[in-house]
Amino acid sequence: MSAPEWDVIVIGAGPAGALAAHQLVRQQLRVLLVEKRAFPRWKICGSCLNGVALKALEAAGLGHLLNELGAVPLGRIRLGLQGHQLELALPAGRSLSRGRLDLALCEAAVAAGAVLRSPCEATVAGCSPAGREVRLRSGDDVQTTSARVVLAASGLGSSALGPELPIETRISPRARIGAGCELKADVRGYGNGTIHMAIGRHGYVGLVRNEADALNLAAAFDRPHLVAAGGPAAAAAEVLAEAGFDPLPEATTSPWRATPALTRRSIPPAAKRLLLLGDAAGYVEPFTGEGMGWALVGALAVVPLVLQAQREWDHGIEREWARRHARLIGSRQRFCHGLAFALRRPGLSRAMLSAAERWPALTAPLLQHLDGANLQRITPEPCP
Structure with a gap:
């Protein structure tokens, strides 16, 4: 494999994959975007974009899509628990169906210069010093292509990652x-x-x-x-x-x-010339648009590493992606994991709701988290 056909192959055209493809093709890379299902498609999703997701789209230059698609502004969240209810004001949020959002992000990537193969099933194959192979299947037609870097943004339980890869998927015993x-x-x-x-x-x-x-x-x-x-x-x-x-x-x-x-981790979230993105890298029970935020932030954060890998690949790239993913996304997933832990315990969750009813200021950390108050920490950083 002396000359890979592509600079980057992105497997999965959901928010993480489509946004990553859009950002990479704007860096003058040859990008192939592969999607298993035909557009438009319906996805199981809360359809909410919180402050983190909104700021990530703005940073990518695609914030205008939300108004063009008619995304609904979200101003409040209504919580119901054990017959008691509480309403809180949301600092930022929009509601948009995944069918329209995914299609719009995919079209933006194609308009910028990415090549789309859909519907097409992709499987990560062998690796050489020059690149990573990917098998593409469309009906009875099977082809093999290659890229300097492969991004797997193929979702939960994806068949794109073969068992021969040195990546272990750990599913929580209590995963919902x-x-x-x-x-x-x-x-x-x-x-x-x-x-x-x-x-x-x-x-x-x-x-x-x-x-x-x-x-x-x-x-x-x-x-x-x-x-x-x-x-x-x-x-x-x-x-x-x-x-x-x-x-x-x-x-x-x-x-x-x-x-x-739902709750699972891919360890590590990378292999030689392969980086896992979005749900494929790890997931927990989300809360109020968090899952979409993780996907879009990850798409931005992976770009500098993919650019570095165009020159050469070393294991430091794999370690750096694991570090960045843990810092940027893993920290937010730990927040949701802790919240899910509390909500599984009726006494604790009822006490939390009662406290929020009496002292609304206690909800400020939650609302700041959803708004992405620490977004300066999750914008793309240069490679070390």
Whole structure:
């Protein structure tokens, strides 16, 4: 493999992959963007962009897309727990369906000069001193191509990473299962501009209106309870009732989709000429747009390392990506992990809600976290 065909191959055209492709092609690199599914596609996601995600898009020069796509401003979050409810003002946030956001980011990457292969399934293959091979499958057609660097942004439980790679996926024994559906605009209740978060003993359900006024549901449930309840629709109905939220009979007839186990880590998040990005690098139960923030911040942070790798590759790049990912994204994921720990304990979570009701100032650290008050720490930094 003396001359790789591409400078970068990005596997997965979700927010992390598409934004990384957009940023890299603007650096005059030859970028191939590979997506398994055809656009537009619906994804299980809370459809929320918090302050971190908004600032990342602005830093990438793509903040204008949100207004053009009709993203809904989010001003409040409504929490429901054990029949008690609390509303808080959000410092920043937008709601936008993943179908429209993912397509727009992918189109921006292509407009900047990236080459898109979709639908096409990609698998990371062998490596040589010059580059990393990737197998591409479109129907019965199978090809092999190569790049100096491969970015795997292929999501949870992706088949893009073969077992021969020296990367271990560790799934938490208590990892919850994600589930979601979308209800039509004529469903009553759950007003516009507010994130509704219902918290139950065995999971939570987030609800928000998107740019089409449809009601997006994104949930996470304990696996045993999901099975015992008879599926995500019944499990969601239980959580809404526990929280004191209005029932949604429409959700019982709506098609639900589920995810693999949510909380997991890829160790390490890199191998020779391969860097893992977005959900493929690690994931925990998110909170109010955090997952989208992790994806977009990671896309910005990986760019300097990919540029360095165009000159030469050494193991220091792998170590540096693991360090950056842990500092920029791992720290925010630890925050969500701690919050999930508290919400799984009814007594502790009820005490937290009661304290927030009595002393609203206690919620300031949470709101600052969602707003990305420390964004100066997560903007792209030069390579050492």
